[in-house]
Amino acid sequence: MTVNTGDVSKKTQKMSDLIYKYMRPEHLPHIWCPGCGNGIIMRDVAQAIENLGLSRNQTIIVSGIGCSSRAAGYMDFNTIHTTHGRALAFATGIKLANPELEVIVIAGDGDLAAIGGNHLIHAARRNIGLTVVCMNNNIYGMTGGQYSPTTPTGEFGTTAPYGNLDRSFDIAGLAYGAGASYAARGSAYHVQQTVSLIQEGIRNRGFSIIDVASVCPTYYGRKNKKGSAVDMLKWQRDNAVTPEQAAKMTPEELHGKLVIGLLHHTQYPEFTYQYNELIERLAKEREDHE
Amino acid sequence: MSSSKELIMNRDWCKGCGICAAFCPKHALEIVNGKVQRSEGSTCVLCGQCELRCPDYAIYIAETEGEKEQWVKSY
Numbered sequence: 167m168t169v170n171t172g173d174v175s176k177k178t179q180k181m182s183d184l185i186y187k188y189m190r191p192e193h194l195p196h197i198w199c200p201g202c203g204n205g206i207i208m209r210d211v212a213q214a215i216e217n218l219g220l221s222r223n224q225t226i227i228v229s230g231i232g233c234s235s236r237a238a239g240y241m242d243f244n245t246i247h248t249t250h251g252r253a254l255a256f257a258t259g260i261k262l263a264n265p266e267l268e269v270i271v272i273a274g275d276g277d278l279a280a281i282g283g284n285h286l287i288h289a290a291r292r293n294i295g296l297t298v299v300c301m302n303n304n305i306y307g308m309t310g311g312q313y314s315p316t317t318p319t320g321e322f323g324t325t326a327p328y329g330n331l332d333r334s335f336d337i338a339g340l341a342y343g344a345g346a347s348y349a350a351r352g353s354a355y356h357v358q359q360t361v362s363l364i365q366e367g368i369r370n371r372g373f374s375i376i377d378v379a380s381v382c383p384t385y386y387g388r389k390n391k392k393g394s395a396v397d398m399l400k401w402q403r404d405n406a407v408t409p410e411q412a413a414k415m416t417p418e419e420l421h422g423k424l425v426i427g428l429l430h431h432t433q434y435p436e437f438t439y440q441y442n443e444l445i446e447r448l449a450k451e452r453e454d455h456e
Numbered sequence: 457m458s459s460s461k462e463l464i465m466n467r468d469w470c471k472g473c474g475i476c477a478a479f480c481p482k483h484a485l486e487i488v489n490g491k492v493q494r495s496e497g498s499t500c501v502l503c504g505q506c507e508l509r510c511p512d513y514a515i516y517i518a519e520t521e522g523e524k525e526q527w528v529k530s531y
Contacts, residue, residue, distance in 0.1 A: 180466040182507065182516035194469065195512050201473030205511025357508040383473075396478040399509070 188212035190242045201395025203354030203380030214364035225268045228257040233308045234274035234301035251281030254289045265438035275302040275316040290344035293372040294437040303382035311385030322389040338377040342430045347372030349430045353379040355402040371436045467491045469514035476506035
């Protein structure tokens with residue numbers, strides 16, 4: 167097998183330059199269902215990396231387990247496919263070992279907010295320089311449609327045949343509340359906006375979370391009679407509101423809407439920067455002592 | 457119309473979800489037998505909306521110079 171160097175002049179298959187440059191063509195087409203939003207979001211991540219001109223060797227893609235986490239297998243960077251929910255724990259280790267690296271975590275809603283929920287809040291609290299792209303499809307797709315922490319109240323899953331009783335997590339709000347310095351929400355439909363939100367998230371020095379609303383026509387869509395992937399994308403198009411509009415709306419008006427855009431951005435000291443400063447300070451103190 | 461760009465479809469990768477056809481502003485695409493194809497008599501304005509939303513990377517806009525020409529001609 168030849169090594170893909172990202173040189174588009176060597177392209178031998180029908181695919182766009184972007185896909186050839188940042189994906190592993192031998193693993194394509196991917197195994198996601200027809201109309202799955204994850205493919206759109208994976209392209210958004212590649213486009214954001216292309217726009218920023220990041221080096222493929224300096225960028226790490228980390229993922230956990232789930233439909234979304236297959237992205238680490240398809241993207242041609244230094245990638246690591248880790249255990250369920252622990253993508254952030256592995257990513258924290260990578261970032262601490264080499265803070266120069268650009269570490270991007272791709273996770274699903276179940277992986278990030280349920281099994282890895284504790285890692286999410288503590289990585290956010292540390293404000294470590296990771297970028298998390300959450301492919302949020304509101305359900306556990308890979309295991310057969312069980313309800314996830316982001317399934318809205320009253321909606322159905324294979325484990326919620328009479329409707330989900332729990333309230334759903336706002337992943338971007340949760341991470342921000344825990345201390346993340348950048349929180350945004352995009353959608354599979356709003357491609358250009360999501361690309362620029364991911365770009366800003368990568369440029370932010372602290373912990374960035376971009377919660378991207380995906381579409382799962384196979385499980386979430388079918389269980390809740392949302393129609394085809396096209397209908398679900400049209401729903402995103404017709405029900406998206408900006409944070410500015412949302413601020414003027416009552417909770418009743420906001421019900422069933424999708425707030426997309428930059429939600430919060432503040433500057434806090436980044437963890438690896440502070441950690442290295444501490445090491446330097448202690449080394450200097452020891453030197454002075456000797 | 458002369459243009460150095462062309463719409464290219466990779467029907468081996470197409471899963472027929474219909475997203476490209478639904479969001480094409482010129483209605484220039486349709487799904488026939490589970491695969492994408494150009495609608496009869498339609499005009500593609502090369503806006504690239506289909507490329508942005510294709511979950512399977514099966515449709516895109518490319519420069520037609522050089523080796524890529526063969527793929528354009530094949531459909």
